[in-house]
Amino acid sequence: MLLLALDTATPAVTVALHDGETVVAESTQIDARRHGELLLPAVHRVLGEAGTALDAVTGIVVGVGPGPYTGLRVGIVTAATFAAALSVPVHGLCTLDGIAYAAGQAGMEGGFVVATDARRKEVYWARYADARTRVTEPAVDRPAELPADVTALPAIGAGAVLYADAFGDVRGELPQHQSAAALAALAAEKLRTGGEFLPDRPLYLRRPDAQVPANYKVVTPQ
CATH class of the missing domain: 3.30.420.40 (ATPase, nucleotide binding domain)
Known part of the structure; x- marks a missing residue:
């Protein structure tokens, strides 16, 4: 292999x-x-x-x-x-699973949340029972709007560090x-x-920043 x-x-x-x-x-x-x-x-x-x-x-x-x-x-x-x-x-x-696994290799045990920077003042996040077990689907939200039981968990990742005020226990020394x-x-x-893998398709969770203008002038040749 x-x-x-x-x-x-x-x-x-x-x-x-x-x-x-x-x-x-x-x-x-x-x-x-x-x-x-x-x-x-x-x-x-x-x-x-x-x-x-x-x-x-x-x-x-x-x-x-x-x-x-x-x-x-x-x-x-x-x-x-x-x-x-x-x-x-x-x-x-x-x-997010890769970051969680890296945190486990660095000594993190028990439940935690992984949050990465999603830009637009949002984070991509998921909750984990341990470094190998994700218990929620990946999501994107504003940090202040995350459930209280999530923000109370130890938090790992660049999103948690960036929005430390929204998380109660940021572990900035662990992989970001x-x-x-x-x-x-x-x-x-x-x-x-024999574990399962995902298809090689992107998890965007939201529309791209680039958008076709809703009202634009069409110019046709005379």
Whole structure:
């Protein structure tokens, strides 16, 4: 098994290789506006550090969000393209699940909430019983409008840090952005145990920022 994992649903452009037992190589760069420029060089760099070629990969793992429209689609389209070119499966995982899993690896136990920055003064969030068990569907809301039983939980992620006033117990020392290494480790675990994956389709949760104007003037040639 050699999994290539990538995620561009958060400001982290993150790539990792996992051999089914451990992370072989990884790269993470935080840049919310250059996903398209940074992703493929990161893949090349990770493969080079591992001393392997792309055609040795046996599966692609991709974070499917939730995340902003433009950044999220960069990772998903790249993952689908690699999978098609290599004739290997692509395994989708919720990006929030990867952050939760990384928090568990960092020592977080028990119930908590993961919140990432959704822009527009909102967060993408989900509630977890533990690092492997999500108990709510991913959602997007203004932090002040989250249920009281959610905001009372320990909170992890860049969204929780950004809106610390809305959360009662922010764990800023734990992972704030996605890690492809954690995502790959979670996928390898699921493959060993027969766990379920998501399709490689984006979890947008809301309409994109770019909209076609409702009333625009149509100009036709004379």
